[in-house]
Amino acid sequence: MSHVKVELKPEQVTKIKEICKSFNNNPGELINVLHQTQGAFGYLPAEVQEVVAAELGIPVAKVYGVVTFYSFFTMLPKGKHPISVCTGTACYVRGAEKVLDEFKRILEVKVGESTPDGKFSLNCLRCVGACGLAPVVLVGDKVYGRVSPDGVKDILNEYAD
Amino acid sequence: METVKLTIDNKQIEVPKGTTIYKAAKGMGIDIPVLCYMDLHDLGVENKPAGCRICVVEVEGRRNLAPSCSTACMEGMVVKTHTPRVINARRTVMELILSDHPKDCLTCPKSGHCDLQDMAVRLGIRNIPGQEYAEMSTYKKDFSPAIIRDVDKCIMCRRCETMCNQVQTVGALSAVNRGFTAVVAPAFEQDLEKSPCTFCGQCVAVCPTGALTEVDHTAKVIRAIADPTKTVLVQTAPAVRAALGEEFGMKPGTLVTGKMAAALRKIGFDYVFDTDFAADLTIMEEGTELLDRLTRHLNGDKSVKLPILTSCCPAWVNFFEHSFTDMLDVPSSAKSPQQMFGSIAKSYFADKLGKKRDELVVVSVMPCLAKKYECQRDEFKVDGNPDVDYSISTRELAHLIKEFNINFAELPDEDFDRPLGESTGAAVIFGATGGVIEAAVRTAYEVQTGKKLEKIDFTELRGMEGIRTATIDFNGLPINIGIAHGLGNARKLLEQVRSGKANFHAIEVMACPGGCIGGGGQPLHHGDSSIIKARMEAIYREDAGKEIRKSHENPYIQQLYEEFLGKPMSETAHHLLHTHYFNRKKDVYIK
Ligand code: SF4
Ligand code: SF4
Ligand code: SF4
Ligand code: FES
Numbered sequence: 001m002s003h004v005k006v007e008l009k010p011e012q013v014t015k016i017k018e019i020c021k022s023f024n025n026n027p028g029e030l031i032n033v034l035h036q037t038q039g040a041f042g043y044l045p046a047e048v049q050e051v052v053a054a055e056l057g058i059p060v061a062k063v064y065g066v067v068t069f070y071s072f073f074t075m076l077p078k079g080k081h082p083i084s085v086c087t088g089t090a091c092y093v094r095g096a097e098k099v100l101d102e103f104k105r106i107l108e109v110k111v112g113e114s115t116p117d118g119k120f121s122l123n124c125l126r127c128v129g130a131c132g133l134a135p136v137v138l139v140g141d142k143v144y145g146r147v148s149p150d151g152v153k154d155i156l157n158e159y160a161d
Numbered sequence: 162m163e164t165v166k167l168t169i170d171n172k173q174i175e176v177p178k179g180t181t182i183y184k185a186a187k188g189m190g191i192d193i194p195v196l197c198y199m200d201l202h203d204l205g206v207e208n209k210p211a212g213c214r215i216c217v218v219e220v221e222g223r224r225n226l227a228p229s230c231s232t233a234c235m236e237g238m239v240v241k242t243h244t245p246r247v248i249n250a251r252r253t254v255m256e257l258i259l260s261d262h263p264k265d266c267l268t269c270p271k272s273g274h275c276d277l278q279d280m281a282v283r284l285g286i287r288n289i290p291g292q293e294y295a296e297m298s299t300y301k302k303d304f305s306p307a308i309i310r311d312v313d314k315c316i317m318c319r320r321c322e323t324m325c326n327q328v329q330t331v332g333a334l335s336a337v338n339r340g341f342t343a344v345v346a347p348a349f350e351q352d353l354e355k356s357p358c359t360f361c362g363q364c365v366a367v368c369p370t371g372a373l374t375e376v377d378h379t380a381k382v383i384r385a386i387a388d389p390t391k392t393v394l395v396q397t398a399p400a401v402r403a404a405l406g407e408e409f410g411m412k413p414g415t416l417v418t419g420k421m422a423a424a425l426r427k428i429g430f431d432y433v434f435d436t437d438f439a440a441d442l443t444i445m446e447e448g449t450e451l452l453d454r455l456t457r458h459l460n461g462d463k464s465v466k467l468p469i470l471t472s473c474c475p476a477w478v479n480f481f482e483h484s485f486t487d488m489l490d491v492p493s494s495a496k497s498p499q500q501m502f503g504s505i506a507k508s509y510f511a512d513k514l515g516k517k518r519d520e521l522v523v524v525s526v527m528p529c530l531a532k533k534y535e536c537q538r539d540e541f542k543v544d545g546n547p548d549v550d551y552s553i554s555t556r557e558l559a560h561l562i563k564e565f566n567i568n569f570a571e572l573p574d575e576d577f578d579r580p581l582g583e584s585t586g587a588a589v590i591f592g593a594t595g596g597v598i599e600a601a602v603r604t605a606y607e608v609q610t611g612k613k614l615e616k617i618d619f620t621e622l623r624g625m626e627g628i629r630t631a632t633i634d635f636n637g638l639p640i641n642i643g644i645a646h647g648l649g650n651a652r653k654l655l656e657q658v659r660s661g662k663a664n665f666h667a668i669e670v671m672a673c674p675g676g677c678i679g680g681g682g683q684p685l686h687h688g689d690s691s692i693i694k695a696r697m698e699a700i701y702r703e704d705a706g707k708e709i710r711k712s713h714e715n716p717y718i719q720q721l722y723e724e725f726l727g728k729p730m731s732e733t734a735h736h737l738l739h740t741h742y743f744n745r746k747k748d749v750y751i752k
Binding site: 053064 | 326331332333334335336337338339346347348349350356357
């Protein structure tokens, strides 16, 4: 998993410590601790994981193992406009992968990454329950249906400024 | 004890409740193949992820086959271990494992010693259907000074993770990612050298495949020997002689000291010396340091740190430099025997030969991978020239002997060269847990009390128990001794010391379970810890057979002090034989 480098401010470290403390620094609560921490920070960069590991008294490798195992944890910040392409079965058979490839090509990012300006991030999603509209793309809360690779540019243009 | 009755392959058997089918079958002489499972019984280590499914058996009334390594026996169970269905399933499982496994066995460093290869042979794998469509992993290779990780060959048995986390409590490795990209790796998938890894090599010792192997220096050694401008010295660690024979089909516990010396001479080393000589030297320095600290402590000097901790295991040094950074002044400052040897070889012995240090090449043969890391540390170099040039493992020495087409079993016994090849029984036992401290006691007792020891064997210091303690009577002065082997045990003991709960004068720590005889560079035990026990017995046999069994009685050590060092902890000795420790806590991200 790729990651970004950040320098934590003292109050951010305190915040993480508080979260750990609220779970009695219990290593068995690692998943819950990470969940809350991601809730507070939006993502889980390496620095944050190191603090969590130290507080719970477990190896950083273990924390990283859990972060990379569960897909709802991310080590990358979300973009201002997070893009999610549904790759559930219905969307997939109707060409979601081509749509995803087009996003990757235009934004020059991989799945899970953000554009260098922090504007867009790209992710995959399991079925959102709008199979009638397949393939489906979400940008923030907005749903786009029957998206074709040609339509990707138009969607991005809506967020031009 | 509660028991259950069941039938395995038409035979009735009664076993304690909770026994797995695999163990019950084993007790009846039925050998079920296992791959991910590992039981190092004497060390109290069991790896049971139930991941590979090679060990499946048929249980009557169950629809699915059961993994025998992790399925408990139940009352009335009827188990069949080798039905056509079972045999077929094992083969299919193996074919799946192999479908995305690199098939470069011919050139793999593990070839001939690989559990995966052996299993393919055992299960009669003749083709691998679907391999042409399988996606192959192309993960980066990780080269550290001691260990190479080639995780494309990882089968996710997680034995390494068990060793690193449960046994060693280092926590450098963890399973990361999921599905096809799942690997065992350090945090953030960084290289091992950036992790808290101590290079103990216990992960390498148990890895069933070529995913974890040691850095191989044999080619460099061959080149150095062939170089006419170099004088090449070799030193061999105590534990090597108790295990090398295994690589040539000998029974575990066979001592091959004489054959090893003969083989090294045949390979072409100019001087065949012994790390045991430097082990005796270590006792002179470390023992003196212990007595010095003890006397000052008894005289009320509050600044002395007790207990003194042994420092001859470089993985242990790496461990405390990382995890006990507040206690860096507690361990003995004595260098490890490997480094003491290099230091003396390139000063005292070089002078004797009338050569400059860079005309000498010092090779060490070690049961150990951490020594590879140790000998390239900056503080063990003079003007960039290392005291020990190459450290090779017992396994690498076996390769060398084979490459030189030497018929090892038929070699006549030969002796080490003098002066750096003479050693005592006290030095030999460095190879087993408890040996260093026993050797130190033999010398410290006589020096402190001025009396001759009546009984040289301190059996109370020996054994396989992870943490051992004993009090030795120094003529009325009780000396409390602690011993730990395996870094997890060391951590426990050190935490007691740190919290002030324990009251020891001296503690011996060895990173590897069993001590160096169980080192990461030894012939692979393939999960059979009785092999380590057999090596331990061999070590004490060698000691018992030695004429001189106390380090301070080694005549060549006495001569070294007379001619060169003066006395233990003299200024020259300090300069050449002692070191200091660094804070190596690796917070890569947090300042
Ligand atoms: S060498 Fe030792 S410390 Fe390093 S990863 Fe392997 S088991 Fe862990
Ligand atoms: S590196 Fe070796 S020991 Fe570790 S999980 Fe992979 S195959 Fe098993
Ligand atoms: S116990 Fe021996 S083999 Fe193991 S790391 Fe320490 S010195 Fe090396
Ligand atoms: S040996 Fe039983 S599942 Fe691997």
